[in-house]
Amino acid sequence: MAGQGLPLRVATLLTGLLECLGFAGVLFGWASLVFVFKIERYFEELCERNAGLTGNATLMGNVTGQTDCKAQDERFSLIFTVASFMNNFMTFPTGYIFDRFKTTVARLIAIFLYTSATLTIAFSSAGSALLLFLAMPMLSIGGILFLITNLQVGNLFGKHRSTIITLYNGAFDSSSAVFLIVKLLYEQGISLRTSFIFFSVFSIWHVGRTFLLMPRGHIPFPLPPNYRYGLCSGNDTREEEKTVESKKRELESKEFLSPKEEIPDPGQQKELRPFWRYAFSRRFAWHLVWLSVIQLWHYLFIGTLNSLLTNLAKGDRGLVSTYTNAFAITQFFGVLCAPWNGLLMDRLKQRYQKKAKKTGSSASAVVLCSTVPSLALTSLLCLGFALCASIPVLPLQYVTFILQVISRSFLYGGNAAFLTLAFPSDHFGKLFGLVMTLSAVVSLLQFPVFTFIKGPLQNNPFYVNVMLVLATLLTFVHPFLVYRECQREEGPPAVA
Numbered sequence: 001m002a003g004q005g006l007p008l009r010v011a012t013l014l015t016g017l018l019e020c021l022g023f024a025g026v027l028f029g030w031a032s033l034v035f036v037f038k039i040e041r042y043f044e045e046l047c048e049r050n051a052g053l054t055g056n057a058t059l060m061g062n063v064t065g066q067t068d069c070k071a072q073d074e075r076f077s078l079i080f081t082v083a084s085f086m087n088n089f090m091t092f093p094t095g096y097i098f099d100r101f102k103t104t105v106a107r108l109i110a111i112f113l114y115t116s117a118t119l120t121i122a123f124s125s126a127g128s129a130l131l132l133f134l135a136m137p138m139l140s141i142g143g144i145l146f147l148i149t150n151l152q153v154g155n156l157f158g159k160h161r162s163t164i165i166t167l168y169n170g171a172f173d174s175s176s177a178v179f180l181i182v183k184l185l186y187e188q189g190i191s192l193r194t195s196f197i198f199f200s201v202f203s204i205w206h207v208g209r210t211f212l213l214m215p216r217g218h219i220p221f222p223l224p225p226n227y228r229y230g231l232c233s234g235n236d237t238r239e240e241e242k243t244v245e246s247k248k249r250e251l252e253s254k255e256f257l258s259p260k261e262e263i264p265d266p267g268q269q270k271e272l273r274p275f276w277r278y279a280f281s282r283r284f285a286w287h288l289v290w291l292s293v294i295q296l297w298h299y300l301f302i303g304t305l306n307s308l309l310t311n312l313a314k315g316d317r318g319l320v321s322t323y324t325n326a327f328a329i330t331q332f333f334g335v336l337c338a339p340w341n342g343l344l345m346d347r348l349k350q351r352y353q354k355k356a357k358k359t360g361s362s363a364s365a366v367v368l369c370s371t372v373p374s375l376a377l378t379s380l381l382c383l384g385f386a387l388c389a390s391i392p393v394l395p396l397q398y399v400t401f402i403l404q405v406i407s408r409s410f411l412y413g414g415n416a417a418f419l420t421l422a423f424p425s426d427h428f429g430k431l432f433g434l435v436m437t438l439s440a441v442v443s444l445l446q447f448p449v450f451t452f453i454k455g456p457l458q459n460n461p462f463y464v465n466v467m468l469v470l471a472t473l474l475t476f477v478h479p480f481l482v483y484r485e486c487q488r489e490e491g492p493p494a495v496a
Contacts, residue, residue, distance in 0.1 A: 046072045087436075088439055114139060161420070288439060312394040341409070341410045371422065390462070416432065
């Protein structure tokens, strides 16, 4: 790392962390926002109240009576389902935009979507509540684009790359606590409109960071000597890409490859290039299963949390508010949990690289092995979270919240880090987008599952939880197969 570039890179790192922490994943603080929307009477007309309960007592009071607002809960669940689906589904086209049109274009699109979404929410009301179907997806797509463009900042810090990537994903998870702040401010008299207008005005900061602290193209990895970007770079994007390309190839061979791999056969190098060769590999397919199942658990839990807490608290709105705040507070600690996953992978990667130099074995295979403990630990954490969430005991949900935030921070950080280590960096944007897009299709199951629980199962999710716990056991197949793949061959692992 060049000495004169260190302050700029640290500034890029810290401002990117703030951006992910304050804006990227706010959608997943949905439970806090739903609490406010219900007080603001969004979709109140869908409620079927029992006799003897007035609208004001039900919505504003600290009541313990039961209110049948199944249709209202389903409407909020549907909004979250659509928004979380778009959060993942659109990562493939946005990943392509990032790969094809580079950082500046991708970030300007993100800023436009995010600002449009916050303004829409700011000027919505109970009478125009359907606007949430437009605003929340735009908010999620803009947020995921912020994350994608910031993940490359890890390339500026060499051996700490996985740590930075997981740190940013942890910040993405922690940003869900932002809606808790909105909720608390609302309870102190700050209107929903004021909070979201503030978010809109803050877009000026995003624009400034785009042109002053981010590259116009991509940050290469490994980083060439004297690499310049942002405020300090006067190069055109094409010129910048040409300048770094030759150095990048040379540094890749020195940092990642054993001596026998430094000059690969031209035919072999060409064989590893096609994107679809990796997209249809067994490694990618099981990674998709691993991500989809665990993600479905998290989305279903977040999207139905308000309804779950209402049932467990027997309609006590004060108790629901307390547990909603507790959940949102635990989400903030995702930024502290995620880097441990990256540190684990970075340490193991360095250890295996040293081993590869001594034994002459394939460096790419042993580096891939460094992801196995992370994958297995994430599956184990999700299993614990799933079991706790399945037990209908209200105080136990504090444990559920803790396991959920740790599992989720490990999930997305591990997902991004695995894709950077297991596949060529040239295809990262497309592969990251593809895996998130395909997993989004699975995440659509959360709405029919929620409807099934509310309807035929009469608010008893026991059988659904048993099926999802069994599905969680499937995720342990992925780290096992990766480990087998690493151990099977001395040479570079073939794409299955």
